[in-house]
Amino acid sequence: xxxxxxxxxxxxxxxxxxxxxxxxxxxxxxxxxxxxxxxxxxxxxxxxxxxxxxxxxxxxxxxxxxxxxxxxxxxxxxxxxxxxxxxxxxxxxxxxxxxxxxxxxxxxxxxxxxxxxxxxxxxxxxxxxxxxxxxxxxxxxxxxxxxxxxxxxxxxxxxxxxxxxxxxxxxxxxxxxxxxxxxxxxxxxxxxxxxxxxxxxxxxxxxxxxxxxxxxxxxxxxxxxxxxxxxxxxxxxxxxxxxxxxxxxxxxxxxxxxxxxxxxxxxxxxxxxxxxxxxxxxxxxxxxxxxxxxxxxxxxxxxxxxxxxxxxxxxxxxxxxxxxxxxxxxxxxxxxxxxxxx
Numbered sequence: 001x002x003x004x005x006x007x008x009x010x011x012x013x014x015x016x017x018x019x020x021x022x023x024x025x026x027x028x029x030x031x032x033x034x035x036x037x038x039x040x041x042x043x044x045x046x047x048x049x050x051x052x053x054x055x056x057x058x059x060x061x062x063x064x065x066x067x068x069x070x071x072x073x074x075x076x077x078x079x080x081x082x083x084x085x086x087x088x089x090x091x092x093x094x095x096x097x098x099x100x101x102x103x104x105x106x107x108x109x110x111x112x113x114x115x116x117x118x119x120x121x122x123x124x125x126x127x128x129x130x131x132x133x134x135x136x137x138x139x140x141x142x143x144x145x146x147x148x149x150x151x152x153x154x155x156x157x158x159x160x161x162x163x164x165x166x167x168x169x170x171x172x173x174x175x176x177x178x179x180x181x182x183x184x185x186x187x188x189x190x191x192x193x194x195x196x197x198x199x200x201x202x203x204x205x206x207x208x209x210x211x212x213x214x215x216x217x218x219x220x221x222x223x224x225x226x227x228x229x230x231x232x233x234x235x236x237x238x239x240x241x242x243x244x245x246x247x248x249x250x251x252x253x254x255x256x257x258x259x260x261x262x263x264x265x266x267x268x269x270x271x272x273x274x275x276x277x278x279x280x281x282x283x284x285x286x287x288x289x290x291x292x293x294x295x296x297x298x299x300x301x302x303x304x305x306x307x308x309x310x311x312x313x314x315x316x317x318x319x320x321x322x323x324x325x326x327x328x329x330x331x332x333x334x335x336x337x338x339x340x341x342x
Contacts, residue, residue, distance in 0.1 A: 006140060007168050008187050009150070009161045011060040012180035013323040015236050020061040020090065021050035021271075031064045034086045036152065037107045044087040045103065050271070051235060055098050056178035059090065062326065063159060066090060069100035071176060078170050082108025082148025106161060108148025111141040113160045115189045123188060134188040138162075160187070190331040213298065213338040216278045216286060226262065226276055226288075233263040239319045242305070247312040256309055261302035264318060265290050268299065271326060279338060296333035297325075297341050304342035 022028050022045065033039045047061055059066040066088055075083060085102035092098045116137035123136045138160060145151065149167045152160065168181045218226065233241070238260055245256055268274040273293055280286035290299045308316055321341065324330060333339040 005165060006162045006184045007181040008184060009163045010180050011327065012178060013327060015052065015319055016054050017052045017056045017178040018049055018054055018059055019051040020047040020059050020066065022047055022061060031061060031103060034103055034105060035064045037105050040086045044089040047088050048091045049093050055092065057176045058178040059101060065104050066101045067104045072102060074170060074174050080149040080167055082106065082150035106150055106152045108151030109146050109154040110151055111144035112155050113153040113158050113162065114139045122191060133191040135191045136188045138184040138187045140184060192332055213279045213281060215291065218276045218278055223276065228266045229263055232266060235267055235319055235322045238264050239316060242308050242316050242318055246309045248309045253306065253309055257302055257306040261305040264305060265301040267322060294335040296335050296337050296339060298338040299342040
């Protein structure tokens with residue numbers, strides 16, 4: 001059963017803290033393996049500044065955390081168990097090396113950590129595309145827990161990082177930054193096979209039951225206009241401009257929709273390798289869209305940004321949606337499904 005004595009340690013997904021990235025999927029896989037204590041690198045993994053600006057005690061590289069020496073000293077001084085480190089080199093803005101960062105290795109174990117999928121405990125979470133169903137509560141295999149202060153599942157089927165109240169209280173007292181703790185009974189995961197509750201939105205309507213989106217290439221003359229901005233914006237820049245400009249109408253709305261929609265789109269292109277495409281339903285005009293590499297998700301960046309810029313009462317979800325996409329916190333979708341996320 002879910003244990004109230006444990007907490008999930010995770011990325012708080014806030015805007016200002018510096019986030020890291022690596023060049024190539026190979027280095028990220030090495031980080032994942034090291035984080036789970038499976039294979040430690042002998043040479044430092046090179047990590048580079050990505051989003052955000054402020055280095056904190058935790059720097060997240062997608063779902064993998066780096067920790068500052070301050071965290072290492074705190075864990076050692078308190079005698080916390082279930083952890084180790086591996087070497088990384090953290091490159092900040094303009095290539096300046098940020099010293100004293102380490103990759104976090106989790107050595108503590110229990111047999112399994114799963115989400116509670118009992119339909120009786122289904123909850124609904126507010127996301128940019130509506131109220132979405134979610135399973136709530138983690139099931140930690142308590143009898144197999146090795147007693148460590150930090151631990152994860154030995155079976156490798158889930159990536160939850162669990163900590164004891166002692167460690168959470170230590171971090172709270174020392175004000176360790178850019179980390180969030182959620183009681184295991186409050187953790188949730190988006191659920192498949194249950195209806196969502198949509199909210200009004202601007203942009204292409206969802207397909208009727210049984211209909212499918214059909215992809216076609218962007219015409220060359222249009223593709224030439226969808227190049228990356230000469231001065232790329234960060235996701236925080238996009239968010240600030242939307243807030244400061246709206247509500248807009250007329251030509252101003254169209255001009256800023258094109259500029260900010262393109263900026264938001266290229267953040268997905270550079271971060272997640274999404275691609276431009278035309279998407280159409282039967283008997284409808286094709287729409288300019290971004291599609292994920294596996295074609296499981298799609299977004300309409302211009303319609304999305306136009307809706308945010310035109311309506312100042314609408315929740316500005318530009319940062320939230322981007323962070324959810326980067327973190328992979330979306331309902332599971334099959335390749336070719338084109339689940340619309342905007």
